[in-house]
Amino acid sequence: MxxxxxxxxxxxxxxxxxxxxxxxxxxxxxxxxxxxxxxxxxxxxxxxxxxxxxxxxxxxxxxxxxxxxxxxxxxxxxxxxxxxxxxxxxxxxxxxxxxxxxxxxxxxxxxxxxxxxxxxxxxxxxxxxxxxxxxxxYTFSEYRSSDGKAPLSRVEVDGDAAAIERAATVAAAVVAARDLINTPPNDLYPATFAERAAALATEAGVAVEVLDEKALADGGYGGILGVGQGSTRPPRLVRLTWSGGDAPRAKVALVGKGITFDTGGISIKPAANMDHMTSDMSGAAAVIVTTVLAARLNLPVAVTATVPMAENLPSGSAYRPGDVLRMYSGKTVEVLNTDAEGRLILADAIARAAEDSPDLLVEVSTLTGAQQVALGMRTAGVMGSDELRDRIAALGRAVGEDAWAMPLPEHLREGLDSRIADIANAASARWGGMLSAGIFLREFVPAGLPWAHIDIAGPSFNSNSPWGYTPKGGTGVPVRTLAALLQELAEA
Missing domain, CATH: 3.40.220.10 (Leucine Aminopeptidase, subunit E, domain 1)
Structure with missing residues (x-):
C-alpha cells in the first residue's frame, strides 16, 4: 500500500x-x-x-x-x-x-x-x-508471512498543495511500476502481466487491446513469437491508449520491453544473479504506468503504449542460434544469440507503434549488460534522434533519474550484417554493445520519426542496499522522466 x-x-x-x-x-x-x-x-x-x-x-x-x-x-x-x-x-x-x-x-x-x-x-x-x-x-511485502515494521503510512508535506497532489499521483505511478517489477515470474508471466496492465488501464479510463499467441501469429509478429516459443506460457502484445482529451497537443508512442523472465534461452545465462532477470520487464512496467499516469493527470497528450511480453526459456521448442525470424515489419533477422531477445520483441513493437503515425516514439528497455559496463548501475543510456535524445537525457537528470546521451556510430552497423538475412540480432564485435543494440532498433524506426531508446539495464533494479528514496529491488526508473516529457509536451 x-x-x-x-x-x-x-x-x-x-x-x-x-x-x-x-x-x-x-x-x-x-x-x-x-x-x-x-x-x-x-x-x-x-x-x-x-x-x-x-x-x-x-x-x-x-x-x-x-x-x-x-x-x-x-x-x-x-x-x-x-x-x-x-x-x-x-x-x-x-x-x-x-x-x-x-x-x-x-x-x-x-x-x-x-x-x-x-x-x-x-x-x-x-x-x-x-x-x-x-x-x-515504499516496501514490497506481499510475499512475506511476517510484514515486520509497516511502512510510514501518512506524510504531511509543507508547501504548495497542487504540487503535492501531483507528486502523490506521480509517486503512486512509480510505486505501481515497482510492484510489477518485484512480483516474481511464477506469478507475473505474459498472460497475467497483460491482465494486470489491462486492469490498471481500465480503472483509469485507458483503452486496452491484448493480442494473444494466435493473434500474434495472424499479425506476423515473428520476433515476439520467436522469443516466446520456448515457454509453455505464450507471449502477448498489449496496447494501451490514452486519447489526450478533446484537443491533444501531441501524439506519443511508448514502447517497453516486457520479458517477464530471461534465462537467455539456448544461449543460457550464468546461474549467478539470474534471479535479477525477474526485472527484465521494467521497461514495460514503466510505459504501462506512464500511460495510465497521463490519463490520471488528464494531460492533453495522446499516448499509446505498445508492450510486447514474452518469457525467454530454453526447451525443445525454443528458438535457436542460427534461426531466421521474419519480423512484423517484413525484415528478416538472423539469430546469433538467443540472449539478445529484447531487441527482437521490441523491433516488432516499434514497427507496430510507428503505424499510428505518432509525433515521436520513446522505447524503454533493460536491453544490455553493456549499458552497466559503460555507465554503471544508476545512469541510463539514451540513444536515438539527436534532439529528442538530448531532451530526454536532460529531463532524466532534472528529475533525479540520471541519464546520459549516447551516440549511434555508423561504423558499428556493419557488425550487424548477416550472412543470410537482412540483419543479425547480435554484433560480431564485443565492443560497443549498448550502441549496437540501439543501431539494431533504429532499423525498425521509420525514417523521419523522432525516436529515443532508453537503456535502463542498470538503474531499473537495485540489488544493493537502499539509498535515498531508492529501495532494494525494482526502482520504477524512468517513469518520472517520461512523466516530465509528457508534461512538457502538454505545456508546449
Whole structure:
C-alpha cells in the first residue's frame, strides 16, 4: 500500500504526527538548519536544537538521518534531522530538488513502523519532498508471512498543495511500476502481466487491446513469437491508449520491453544473479504506468503504449542460434544469440507503434549488460534522434533519474550484417554493445520519426542496499522522466 501524501496545515510544531522531519545543511564548523525548520527550532529555544543535534553527532551530510526526542518542545514526540549535504547554489534547482528528494526518502525509510510524519523540507521543494517521502517509505511485502515494521503510512508535506497532489499521483505511478517489477515470474508471466496492465488501464479510463499467441501469429509478429516459443506460457502484445482529451497537443508512442523472465534461452545465462532477470520487464512496467499516469493527470497528450511480453526459456521448442525470424515489419533477422531477445520483441513493437503515425516514439528497455559496463548501475543510456535524445537525457537528470546521451556510430552497423538475412540480432564485435543494440532498433524506426531508446539495464533494479528514496529491488526508473516529457509536451 502506497504511503498517503497530504498538504500540511498549521504550524509544524503543533502537528498531530509522530515525527517531524527537518533538513540539515553541512556548515563550515557545525550543521545548519534548512529552510522550513525555523518555527520548530524556535520551539526548542534559540540555538538549542542545533546544540542537541550536534551533541549526538549530526553533521548535515547528505542522507544522514539523526533522531532525537523532542521532550515536549513540540507536539510530535520525535524529531528527525535529514542531511542535505553541502550548500547548493539557489540557481541549481534540479540538484537542490534531488537533495530534498533523497533526504525525504531516507527519513521516510527510517520512520518505518510510525503512522505519521510532518515533512518541513517541502518549504524548499514541495514536489521533491512529497515524491521522496512516498518512494522512500515504499516496501514490497506481499510475499512475506511476517510484514515486520509497516511502512510510514501518512506524510504531511509543507508547501504548495497542487504540487503535492501531483507528486502523490506521480509517486503512486512509480510505486505501481515497482510492484510489477518485484512480483516474481511464477506469478507475473505474459498472460497475467497483460491482465494486470489491462486492469490498471481500465480503472483509469485507458483503452486496452491484448493480442494473444494466435493473434500474434495472424499479425506476423515473428520476433515476439520467436522469443516466446520456448515457454509453455505464450507471449502477448498489449496496447494501451490514452486519447489526450478533446484537443491533444501531441501524439506519443511508448514502447517497453516486457520479458517477464530471461534465462537467455539456448544461449543460457550464468546461474549467478539470474534471479535479477525477474526485472527484465521494467521497461514495460514503466510505459504501462506512464500511460495510465497521463490519463490520471488528464494531460492533453495522446499516448499509446505498445508492450510486447514474452518469457525467454530454453526447451525443445525454443528458438535457436542460427534461426531466421521474419519480423512484423517484413525484415528478416538472423539469430546469433538467443540472449539478445529484447531487441527482437521490441523491433516488432516499434514497427507496430510507428503505424499510428505518432509525433515521436520513446522505447524503454533493460536491453544490455553493456549499458552497466559503460555507465554503471544508476545512469541510463539514451540513444536515438539527436534532439529528442538530448531532451530526454536532460529531463532524466532534472528529475533525479540520471541519464546520459549516447551516440549511434555508423561504423558499428556493419557488425550487424548477416550472412543470410537482412540483419543479425547480435554484433560480431564485443565492443560497443549498448550502441549496437540501439543501431539494431533504429532499423525498425521509420525514417523521419523522432525516436529515443532508453537503456535502463542498470538503474531499473537495485540489488544493493537502499539509498535515498531508492529501495532494494525494482526502482520504477524512468517513469518520472517520461512523466516530465509528457508534461512538457502538454505545456508546449
Amino acid at each position: 502506497s504511503t498517503e501524501l497530504l498538504p500540511a496545515t498549521g504550524p509544524a510544531g503543533s502537528a498531530d504526527v509522530e515525527a517531524v522531519i527537518v533538513g540539515l545543511v553541512q556548515g563550515e564548523s557545525a550543521p545548519e538548519l534548512a529552510d522550513g525548520a525555523a518555527e520548530v527550532a524556535a520551539a526548542f529555544g534559540e540555538g538549542r536544537l542545533i546544540e542537541l543535534l550536534s551533541a549526538v553527532g549530526a553533521t548535515g551530510k547528505a542522507e544522514e538521518i539523526v533522531k532525537i526526542p523532542t521532550g515536549g518542545a513540540i507536539t510530535a514526540p520525535l524529531l528527525v534531522a535529514a542531511g542535505l549535504g553541502k550548500p547548493v547554489d539557489d540557481g541549481d534547482r534540479a540538484v537542490l530538488a534531488e537533495r530534498v528528494r533523497r533526504a525525504s526518502g531516507a527519513a521516510a525509510r527510517a520512520l518505518a513502523g510510525k503512522a505519521s510524519a510532518r515533512n518541513t523540507l517541502g518549504a524548499i521543494d514541495a514536489a521533491a519532498a512529497g515524491e521522496g517521502s512516498v518512494l522512500g517509505a
